Amino acid sequence: MFLKAVNKRPFRRVSMIAKLCAPVAMMLAATASQAQETIRIGGIFALSGPASFLGVPEERGFRMKIDEINKAGGLNGRKIEAVVYDTEGNTTKAAQQFRRLAESDNVIAVIGPSSSGESLTVGPIANELKVPTVTHAGTEKMTVPVTPWVFNTPPTDRVVAAHLLGVFKKRGITKIGLMTAADGFGQSGANVVKELAPQYGVQVARHEEFNRQDADITAQVLRVKDSDAQAMLIWSAFPAPTIILKNAAAVGYKKPIYNSFAAASKDLIVQGGANAEGTYVSSMRLLAPETLSADDPMRQIVQKIYADYKERYKEAPATFTAHSYDALLIIEAASKKIQGPITRQSLRDAMETVSVAGGNGLYRLSPKSHGPDPESRSMILLVVKNGEWKVDE
Incomplete structure (x- = not known):
């Protein structure tokens, strides 16, 4: 009985091609996986207690802007998952919740807290843990002098x-x-x-x-x-x-x-x-x-925030709504500048290059400025x- 000789070269060729393609396939799979994963952003607001007049409209602006970003496809293809805690306006709780967001929830950034006292407490922790943070303090102490990881959206005192x-x-x-x-x-x-x-x-x-x-x-x-x-x-x-x-x-x-x-x-x-x-x-x-003139760079975004909020919540917004909305506006603009994965470091670095009109004023962020431009007539x-x-x- 005679057996036919089998040519093994084609199999070797296929095997080599498979080996060459494997890394590419893995990269594509990883990219697709990352695109499907959500990106977590934390929010700490005074949703109850005496400072809730700040926290409630801030949280509403936060969710309104997140829904808008997600509807448009997310941040670089990744939908935002909001993780929100109620500080009750308490500085101790704000600090505890910030650490929880950073260390347990693994958020990419934190928005808030609501008051100046809470924000001044959280600021050093943000720099310690190296988490991009956009606070809502009404005091210039928040960003004067500038610290690496803390930004602020309200106009200063x-x-x-x-x-x-x-x-x-x-x-x-x-x-x-x-x-x-x-x-x-x-x-x-x-x-x-x-x-x-x-x-x-x-x-x-x-x-x-x-x-x-x-x-x-x-x-x-x-x-x-x-x-x-x-x-x-x-x-x-x-x-x-x-x-x-x-x-x-x-x-x-x-x-x-x-x-x-x-x-x-x-x-x-x-x-x-x-x-x-x-x-x-x-x-x-x-x-x-x-009151904004037709040529005012803030006109379009201010009127959009006002109209969107009124449609969604059936009442006019408080000014505090723009604190969190602007924070996410900055993060959204920064994400578009990032080549590669969005990390805390890449996001922070990109945020320092953002120029955008917001509800609270014009932002021309840089290593020397982490808040709204004081000359924006806000x-x-x-x-x-x-x-x-x-x-x-």
């Missing part, structure tokens, strides 16, 4: 103070009574106002402090009333501004009352009621999108008239 002092100068107000909360936000605001006031010909005739949660602030209001201050400036988050309005009305204070951007919310009108009538606030443009003066916000500039 310096920008707001300059805006209000400019208003006082135009209106001939040369002496003010300054009312500030005894917390990080209030103390930073007081320092900046006192530093800048002489440049505008304004004198702080009386400075009073209070605890933001105080149920009665009458004593401080009376001392401002009895001074020669021509107007009162309140620098505090809620609930203090509405308590002060109530106390001022009760003691017959008749002079103008101005507020920092922390009070730029419907809560001032709802909680303040009739006492809020005639009160002024320095606000970001999101409360008055119609603030406008509003007054309560007939229970509604009206532009007063």
Whole structure:
């Protein structure tokens, strides 16, 4: 019996081709797998407690922008998975939840927390763990000086103070009574106002402090009333501004009352009621999108945020909505600059090259600037008239 000789060369050739193709196939499979995997972004907001007036609209803006990004295909083909925790406005919880997001949930970035105090607590941890973080602090201490891993979206207290002092100068107000909360936000605001006031010909005739949660602030209001201050400036988050309005009305204070951007919310009108009538606030443009001129680079995005929020939540947005929306806008723009996988390091590096218009202003980020451009004219003066916000500039 004779057996046919088998030519083994074709099999060797196929085997060699298979070996050559295997790495390519593995790379393609890995790329496809990465594209299908979600990318986790964490959010820590004060969804309950006294700072929820900040956290709730921030969380809404966060989810609204994530849905928008995912609908468009995600970040470089990867859908975003949101991981959100409620800090209750507590600095200890904010720190614990940040570590949980970074070390257990393996998020690529963190948005928040809501208040200046929480943000100042979280900032050093973000730099320690090397996690790109976009905080929502209203104090320039957050990004002055710049630290590698921390960015911030609200305008700083310096920008707001300059805006209000400019208003006082135009209106001939040369002496003010300054009312500030005894917390990080209030103390930073007081320092900046006192530093800048002489440049505008304004004198702080009386400075009073209070605890933001105080149920009665009458004593401080009376001392401002009895001074020669021509107007009162309140620098505090809620609930203090509405308590002060109530106390001022009760003691017959008749002079103008101005507020920092922390009070730029419907809560001032709802909680303040009739006492809020005639009160002024320095606000970001999101409360008055119609004030932006046709050639303003912020016009399109501000009007989009306003319209999208109103359609989704059936009410006008608070200015705080833009804090988180802008944070994700920056991350989205940064991801488009990344060649290769999105890592914490590659994202951080790309974020420092982003130039984009947001709801809070223009961002021209760089190694020397981790927040909105102070020259982007982001603030406008509003007054309560007939229970509604009206532009007063």
